[in-house]
Amino acid sequence: MKKLVIAFAICLAVTSCFNRQKTKKTEEPVKTEAELMAEAVVKIQLDSIATEIGKLQPVGLVECIKNGEVILTDSEKAVKPDYLADPAYAKDLQTLAQKYRAVAILGVDAEVAKLYDMPTADYDAALKKLYADINDPAIKAFNDCPTLQVAIERCYDTAKENGREYFFWEAATAALVEQAYIASRNIDKFIVAFNDKSASDFSYNVILLTDAIDKLASINEEYKQLNESLKPLYKINAINLDEFRSQLESVKDEIVPARQALMQ
Secondary structure (H helix, E strand, O other), X not given: OHHHHHHHHHHHHHHHHHHHHHHHHHOOOOOOHHHHHHHHHHHHHHHHHHHHHHOOOOOOHHHHHHOOOOOOOHHHHHOOOXXXXXXXXXXXXXXXXXXXXXXXXXXXXXXXXXXXXXOOHHHHHHHHHHHHHXXXXXXXXXXXXXXXHHHXXXXXXXXXXXXXXXXXXXXXHHHHHHHHHHHHHOHHHHHHHOOHHHHHHHHHHHHHHHHHHHHHHHHOHHHHHHHHHOHHHHHOOOOOHHHHHHHHHHHHHHHHHHHHHHOO
């Protein structure tokens, strides 16, 4: 009988210990007042960055393709690009952050596929599923907007209302990186989408968006790896078209891992 009592006591002790450990693991960490203040400052800074981007003229590869400024001959269309993302990659994504970035990347690549007269049914299906998974009208509107600037202007406030502004910056950054990546794959053809002003504005966009991710990384561990992967883009700071072409050439290999990180 004594042995049974001891065994029962041990079971209770083990169970109690297990429950305490389980409770400890599920408890949300309490943020200090300093951490809350730091987050508030970053949010104000992100608002300022969004406003600054909204002041720029429309720039970027996607809008130039939509506007018919990038023209391919039949022979050029016959050589299909092998650098576009496979829409199937989105099937394995689990987190909202991954899915927001995928919407931006596949949205850009779908426009390039259209330029080459490639079928886009797989892109459309993947984007439709991502829109449903994310369930955020702001992000669908992001791809429907004619320019990155208009997208930010129209959608940022909506994202804030839904408490998803952090995810919004993921999508905005992914869209810009993907355009830089695409442009670097065929610089001679896609450079026609830019002039001195738009090249300078595109570079400024890179600076602003990487700054946004850097600030997010200062208050959220999840953004630190992404922030590190974007460091090669800090080299894009052109003030004219010649500098932009040269910088794209110099970082074309470094953009690849940055883009790969966005797809993970």
